[in-house]
Amino acid sequence: MSQRVSALSIIDAIAGDLRRRIYAGDLVQGTPLTEAELAASYDVARPTAKAAIERLVADSLLERGAHKTARVKTLGAESVRDIYFARAFLESEVVRRLAKTASVPDAARSANTEIEARLSQPATAIIDPDMDFHTALVDAMGNQRTSAMYRSLLGEVRLCMTRVQSLELLDSAQIASEHATILERIAAGDPEGAAGALDGHLAHARELLAAELERNAGQRS
Amino acid sequence: MSQRVSALSIIDAIAGDLRRRIYAGDLVQGTPLTEAELAASYDVARPTAKAAIERLVADSLLERGAHKTARVKTLGAESVRDIYFARAFLESEVVRRLAKTASVPDAARSANTEIEARLSQPATAIIDPDMDFHTALVDAMGNQRTSAMYRSLLGEVRLCMTRVQSLELLDSAQIASEHATILERIAAGDPEGAAGALDGHLAHARELLAAELERNAGQRS
DNA sequence: ACCCTACAATTGTCTAACAAGTACACTTGT
DNA sequence: ACAAGTGTACTTGTTAGACAATTGTAGGGT
Numbered sequence A, B: 001m002s003q004r005v006s007a008l009s010i011i012d013a014i015a016g017d018l019r020r021r022i023y024a025g026d027l028v029q030g031t032p033l034t035e036a037e038l039a040a041s042y043d044v045a046r047p048t049a050k051a052a053i054e055r056l057v058a059d060s061l062l063e064r065g066a067h068k069t070a071r072v073k074t075l076g077a078e079s080v081r082d083i084y085f086a087r088a089f090l091e092s093e094v095v096r097r098l099a100k101t102a103s104v105p106d107a108a109r110s111a112n113t114e115i116e117a118r119l120s121q122p123a124t125a126i127i128d129p130d131m132d133f134h135t136a137l138v139d140a141m142g143n144q145r146t147s148a149m150y151r152s153l154l155g156e157v158r159l160c161m162t163r164v165q166s167l168e169l170l171d172s173a174q175i176a177s178e179h180a181t182i183l184e185r186i187a188a189g190d191p192e193g194a195a196g197a198l199d200g201h202l203a204h205a206r207e208l209l210a211a212e213l214e215r216n217a218g219q220r221s
Numbered sequence C: 001a002c003c004c005t006a007c008a009a010t011t012g013t014c015t016a017a018c019a020a021g022t023a024c025a026c027t028t029g030t
Numbered sequence D: 001a002c003a004a005g006t007g008t009a010c011t012t013g014t015t016a017g018a019c020a021a022t023t024g025t026a027g028g029g030t
Helices: A010-023 A035-042 A046-058 A077-100 A106-117 A123-139 A144-166 A172-187 A191-220 B010-023 B035-042 B046-058 B077-100 B106-117 B123-139 B144-166 B172-187 B191-220
Strands: A070-072 B070-072
Touching: A010 A035, A010 A046, A010 A144, A035 A046, A046 A070, A077 A123, A077 A144, A077 A172, A077 A191, A077 B077, A077 B144, A106 A123, A106 A172, A123 A144, A123 A172, A144 A191, A144 B077, A144 B144, A172 A191, B010 B035, B010 B046, B010 B144, B035 B046, B046 B070, B077 B123, B077 B144, B077 B172, B077 B191, B106 B123, B106 B172, B123 B144, B123 B172, B144 B191, B172 B191
Parallel strands: none
Antiparallel strands: none
C-alpha cells in the first residue's frame, strides 16, 4: 500500500486527498490521472478511483471527455474572468443586502483578523482565511441554496487564488485592507459603497491573474 | 428486459428517464429507489443503477444518507421558500442588470409567446416554456458559471413548478402577464421596476405553494 | 409495556473480465 | 520523402458475482 488515507468513505478520502494535492500544487494543471494509476497508487479497486475522479470532475477540478483520461483543470484567462465575474455578480449583491441591515457577519470579521495575523507568513498562508472571509459573507445570507451555489464555484476559485498567491501577484496586507473596507461599508449601512468595494477587490485580483495567464499563454505559443 | 432506453451512455439514459418520471409525477415524493430494484427494472448492473442514483442525488431530485435507500425528494414549505428566495436573489439581480442596458433577451420573449400560445392547454403545458423564460434571462448575462449555478437549482425549481401547476394554484394567463411586465420594465430601462416585478412574480408562486404545503403537512400530522 | 438482541435487507467496496472507443505509431502507397 | 490509411496498445464503460458493514425491524426476554 503506497499511500494511505484515513476515512469513513474511501471515495471521500481519495477525492479529498486529490483535492489537497491539486490545491497544494503537487498536481499541476494538465496532469493526466488515469483510473488504473490512481487505483494502484491508493491501493483500491478501479471503480473506487473512478468515483473519486467523477467527484472532482463535478467540482470542476478535473476535466475529461468520454473515453478520455481525466486531467487537472487548466485555467485560461477566459475562465478566470468568467469565474471572477460570477463571484462579483453573486457577492456584490450579498454585501449590498447585508449593508441594507448594517449586519456584519462575525465569521467574516474573524476571518479577516486571521489574515492580518498571518501577514508575516508566506502568501499562500492567507488563502484559507481569505476563502473563509468570502464564504462567511455568502453564508450570512442565511439561504442554504445560495450558499450551495457559491460553494460549487469555490473549487475553481481556490485554484485561482492559489495561483494569485503563489505568483505573489497581490500584497496580503492590501487584501486584508480591502476586506476591512468592505466590512466597514457594511457596518455603515452603505450598500453601494460595500458593493463597489467588493467589486474593486475582485476586479483587482481578476485582472492581475488574467493578464498573467495571457502573458504565459503568449510565451508558450 | 423490462424497460428500455436509447442512449449513448447507459447511465445518462437511466438518469434521464428517472428524471422524466419524477417530473411527470410518475414517482411521487418519498418513493424509495433501491439500487437492486432499479438495476433489475432497467436490466443493467447494480453499479450502473448506483451511478444514475448518485447523479440525481447531485441534482437534488433524490435524497439519501449513507447506507440508506434513496428516496424521491420531499419538498417541505421550508425548502420551497429557500429555493424561491435563492431564485429571487439571483434573478432579480439579473433583470436589474439587463434593465440597465435595456436589453431584452429574444429567447425570453419567444418563451413567453409560447406560454401565451398554450393558455388553452392544461396548466402543466406551460411548465417547459416557463422554465425556458427564466433560464433565458439568466443565460442573457453571458456568464457560463452563473448559468451553471442557476442550472443547479433548476431540478428543484421544476419540482416546485410541477406542483404549482398540477394543483392549479396559479392562473397561466397571469404568469404570462407578469412575465410580460418584467420584459416591459427591462425594455424601459427601469432596473428597480424590473427587479420588483420579478420579485413579486416569484413571491406570488412561493407563498401559494408554501401555504399549500403547510396545509397538507398539518392535515397529515 | 419496554428494552435488547438477532435477522433481513441494503449499501459500500472489491476482484475479474470483456467490450468499446481513442490515440498514436507504423506501414503502405504515391 | 510525405500523406493517408491501418492496426495495435491503452484507457474507459459496463457487467457479473461476491463479501463486509451498516441500518431497520421484528421477535423474544424481562
